[in-house]
Amino acid sequence: MLVLTLLGLSATAAQAASITTVVSANGNGGNYGGSLSVLNDGIFPTEGSQWNLADKVSWNGKGNRFVFAFGDLYRIDSVRLSVDNNDGYLLEYSTDYSAWASLLTVSSGVGEIGWGMDTMATDPSDSEYVSQLAFTPREARYVRIQATDGDNSYSIGEVAFTGERAGNGSTNPVPEPAGLALIGLGLAGMALVRRRRV
Incomplete structure (x- = not known):
């Protein structure tokens, strides 16, 4: 019973969660609204809303990266x-801010909205x-997005990521289900040995 409880807790805790990010801009452009x-x-x-309103970041020309x-x-x-x-965008990922590889490409016209x-x-x-x-899940410390094609007027309203911590950062990673199962088996074995002694 203990093992099943631990496995249930592990499955709940190991589900992907929102990843908190800090956003910066770089690249050749530098001009954006x-x-x-x-x-x-x-x-x-709101879907279909105008591309250059205050609740978005908008710009003209290529070169900006966020x-x-x-x-x-x-x-x-x-x-x-x-x-x-109606524009194309490229998302790339990196673990060191130096080497970048493609994560996914958004082609112009993909999705269900005809305008905006x-x-x-x-x-x-x-x-x-x-x-x-x-895309195939990737490990990264950074993701950047940039425009690749379209009408030369670009806009991003939000980018949100979900996943799990993979590094050995300041917080302890969630134990894998197999690890929790071993811990549970060990505790059950200790309880059995103790019970026999009594």
């Missing part, structure tokens, strides 16, 4: 984002799921 704080405030703009720092190494399981529907902002997700259980955005 809006506040970076809207990119990770948990609020997704970097989301996780503060530790995380395994990214899913991404949910809001972008201008479109919310999309990689999690199949999300109502905004877009199968074309599927």
